[in-house]
Amino acid sequence: MKILLTGTTGYIGQRLLPALLADGHEVACCTRDKQRFDASKYEQKNLSIVEVDFLKVSTLDAVPEDIDVAFYLIHSMSSKKGDFESLEEKSAKNFVSAMERTNAKQVIYLGGIVNDKQLSKHLRSRKLVEDTLGKGKFALTTLRAGIILGSGSASFEIIRDLVEKLPVMVAPKWLNTKSQPIAIRNVIQFLKGVVGMEKTYNRHFDIGGPEILTYKEMLERFAKVRNLKRKIITVPVMTPKLSSYWLYFVTSVSYSLAVNLVSSMSVEVIVEENDLADWLEIELLTYEEAIRLAFDKIQNEEVVSSWIDAQARNVLAGGISQLSQVPTYGCFIDKREKEVRDVNDTLHKIWTIGGETGWYTSDWLWRFRGFLDKIFGGVGLRRGRKHKSAIFAGDSLDFWRVLYANKEEKRLLLYAEMKLPGEAWLEFEIKENKLVQTATFRPLGVAGRAYWFSVLPFHGVIFRRMLNELVR
Numbered sequence: 001m002k003i004l005l006t007g008t009t010g011y012i013g014q015r016l017l018p019a020l021l022a023d024g025h026e027v028a029c030c031t032r033d034k035q036r037f038d039a040s041k042y043e044q045k046n047l048s049i050v051e052v053d054f055l056k057v058s059t060l061d062a063v064p065e066d067i068d069v070a071f072y073l074i075h076s077m078s079s080k081k082g083d084f085e086s087l088e089e090k091s092a093k094n095f096v097s098a099m100e101r102t103n104a105k106q107v108i109y110l111g112g113i114v115n116d117k118q119l120s121k122h123l124r125s126r127k128l129v130e131d132t133l134g135k136g137k138f139a140l141t142t143l144r145a146g147i148i149l150g151s152g153s154a155s156f157e158i159i160r161d162l163v164e165k166l167p168v169m170v171a172p173k174w175l176n177t178k179s180q181p182i183a184i185r186n187v188i189q190f191l192k193g194v195v196g197m198e199k200t201y202n203r204h205f206d207i208g209g210p211e212i213l214t215y216k217e218m219l220e221r222f223a224k225v226r227n228l229k230r231k232i233i234t235v236p237v238m239t240p241k242l243s244s245y246w247l248y249f250v251t252s253v254s255y256s257l258a259v260n261l262v263s264s265m266s267v268e269v270i271v272e273e274n275d276l277a278d279w280l281e282i283e284l285l286t287y288e289e290a291i292r293l294a295f296d297k298i299q300n301e302e303v304v305s306s307w308i309d310a311q312a313r314n315v316l317a318g319g320i321s322q323l324s325q326v327p328t329y330g331c332f333i334d335k336r337e338k339e340v341r342d343v344n345d346t347l348h349k350i351w352t353i354g355g356e357t358g359w360y361t362s363d364w365l366w367r368f369r370g371f372l373d374k375i376f377g378g379v380g381l382r383r384g385r386k387h388k389s390a391i392f393a394g395d396s397l398d399f400w401r402v403l404y405a406n407k408e409e410k411r412l413l414l415y416a417e418m419k420l421p422g423e424a425w426l427e428f429e430i431k432e433n434k435l436v437q438t439a440t441f442r443p444l445g446v447a448g449r450a451y452w453f454s455v456l457p458f459h460g461v462i463f464r465r466m467l468n469e470l471v472r
Helices: 011-022 057-062 084-099 121-133 154-165 185-192 215-225 238-249 255-265 289-301 314-318 344-349 361-373 444-472
Strands: 002-003 026-031 047-051 069-072 106-112 137-144 167-174 202-205 233-234 332-339 399-408 409-414 423-429 434-443
Touching: 002 011, 011 026, 011 185, 011 361, 047 057, 057 084, 069 084, 106 121, 106 434, 121 137, 137 185, 137 332, 154 215, 154 238, 167 444, 185 202, 185 289, 215 233, 215 289, 238 255, 344 423, 361 444, 423 444, 434 444
Parallel strands: 002 026, 002 069, 026 047, 069 106, 106 137, 137 202, 167 233
Antiparallel strands: 332 434, 399 409, 409 423, 423 434
16 A cells, blocks of 8 residues: 655654555655654655645645555644644644545544543544544544654653652652553554555544553552652642643653643543454554563664754754855854874764763763753753664754764764754764864854853863874
8 A cells, every 4th residue: 555654754654664565555644844854764665755734735745645544643742832732633634635636535634632520621622623624534543642752752661760860759649640651662563454454444442551550650560660769758738830841841841831730631532432443453562561661772772763863952943954054254164174094083083972872071061061052942952862782864953953874975064952042053974084073052142242252261162072082
């Protein structure tokens, strides 16, 4: 079958794509920016890329007509705009319009479990999207999931941050809310399993793991798997706003996402029983099995996708390509060169920079800058990096975004996502046996110029030492 995959660069999309290709399907991948999608990781024979933004009607003509099935995996909860509900509805309406010009017989949608009487803003939005898609002429198959657990998933990383960083937790009362988490492996099995399955047409199915757990029990079991002793105390006085700040400062989530998560965590997400797992012969993994499997992937550097890569500043919405041409006019530039003794060694150091490796010099200053960024509402350093030694365009790397990464060309270009009165780029390139390290800052008004000169003494030390360590 020919399948249209939306949300290609998202957490689920990056997991589903190789599974669909392995099943022999031809897949057309939708992305707003081709440069954020590295197709070299996949088998090319049955893969094509479609540049389309379902919020822009003018781009919809790019959708191919000869598709049989489409996946709708577009999600906007982490948007910093308060109107993500209207954005999601608009995107769904445009998607329906585009699908009705194709041969698609089935659309598969991954939504949220909506069985509680009181729904959060996020879950209401998920249901609104489902209702909008249901108005199309195609058959709609909806899979409704709650917490998804896997290496790099938002839920897994949030639980990991809380358990591994806090020996004692004074936590909000929503930790007693019940949920039915499901392993990412099972989610992918369900998604690819219903492709072309006619008895799922125009129906919805809740999907979840075999256990119903409170968030507190999830934290405790995570600690058990990691052989950690943790004390958790729930208090009734923590307001939603305080809860959001608690998540924001302790974990890697943005504040806007923390607000939406806290709202959703007060709602029970329990599966309504159905026979879909039996039809597809899926063996559901327990919570602890899902955690252990996630850590196996992390330890073997086999993390396929991470939720943090989908989070980006609004300035990136226009695409990576518009930022890849580093400006010079009106910019402050710190450019340094040094002869490289061992090209392969230096290239390896560049490709492993950040995350657990650090920045090769004055790591405490980098951590302090990340702390300040978090205080002022930025991403901080907690995002780290997905792989220790592999970098792809679109990846997040601490408080940077990878714009360009080509090991053969020996060039890595990063764009700052920290809070700044301006824009900043950091580039590493090996040319003629010399490492050229360039920091570029385009200031915004007087504040931007004042910022540059205030940090100039620190930059002089940091950038000089970093260059020396990279070529050592």
